[in-house]
Amino acid sequence: MKSEKAQHYLGLHVDQYGFVHINDAIQAIEIAEKDVLTRGYHELTKWNDPQDILPEPGKHVLVKRLMGLYDIDTFDPASNHFLLESSLPMKVIGWRYIHE
Secondary structure, eight states, X not given: OOOHHHHHHHHHTXXXXXXXXXXXXXXXXXXXXXXXXXXXXXXXXXXXXXXXXXXXXXXXXXXXXXXXXXXXXXXXXXXXXXXXXXXXXXXXXXXXXXXX
């Protein structure tokens, strides 16, 4: 099990013979599922720093600009900029993929 929380929970509920009661096993599975959903949510909603990682060229992404403005933009590898940066004096400070 990859969930440390679920492993910890099971470790606390092992009996003297090394067995886990079915209700405790079910609870550990529920903990693991919640952990996976939480990690997935954070992965989908995290902002990427354009100085660290860039999106796939030509793919639409949500960009965060200075002054709290948001736009949908694409990265142009030829100019090494987002298209809005080429036409507007606004710097992109973060981006993330648009998941449907």
